[in-house]
Amino acid sequence: MQTTNLKSQKTDNRNVGLPTNVEKMFEVGAHYGYSKSRRHPSVSSYIYATKNNGDIIDLEKTSVLLEDAILFIKNLGAQNKTILFVGTKPEAREVIKNAALSLNMPYVNIRWIGGTLSNFTEIKKRIAELEKYNKESIDGGLEKYTKKERVVMAKKMEKLSKYYSGLLGLKKAPDALFIIDSKAEHIGATEARKSGVPTVALTNSDSNIKGIDYPIVANDSGIPSIKFFTTAISNAYKAGQMSVPNKEK
Helix, strand or coil: CCCHHHHCCCCCCHHHCCCCHHHHHHHCCCCEEEEHHHCCHHHHHHEEEEECCEEEECHHHHHHHHHHHHHHHHHHHHCCCCEEEECCCCCCHHHHHHHHHHHCCCEECCCCCCCCCCCHHHHHHHHHHHHHHHHHHHHCHHHHCCHHHHHHHHHHHHHHHHHHHHHCCCCCCCCEEEEECCCCCHHHHHHHHHHCCCEEEEECCCCCCCCCCEEEECCCCCHHHHHHHHHHHHHHHHHHHHCCCCCCC
């Protein structure tokens, strides 16, 4: 599938000895879209060609989208804003979790709980309940409960932990979302739009990108591609943080 025509998407940057973003994206398979029959009309202008009924994404255009997203994320980093990382499909779970933890950011990698943004007041109660349980576990505060009560509580907290552990420490709605596969995470994307929370999303050829503030049209199923774009977003946030002078001195 990687024919001469596809390789022509890569920009010749050999004179500086460094691969361009387009070359890097090509290497991780970011150009692989889904079949033409699954293509959403909103991404048609981002399709470079169709080979064997499979859409090939125009990485030159993806590079522009990525730069726009990076500028937005850098600005958030400079302001120490909170980004909620979201990716519940198996290929994205560990990547999203690791990226969020590296930035001390919240994440959702098991299942999006309806109301996470649209009804954050209730979600906040669940988070507080889990935080209290964790603190009591460490401080020995659970001893005041009977054995039966502790068993019941442990089962409840196990369930809460599964879905809310990535949100521990989140005291208010996030300032932005970074999503892997906006079609798979359509509930979260819809809540973000209705709540006025800007969204950056890695999204493939089958997704409607009209409601996404900063869409990045590329392969959202391959792990190398997911890692590439997630790392780019994480690095952009760190760069934004570093751009602010240390005022503590």
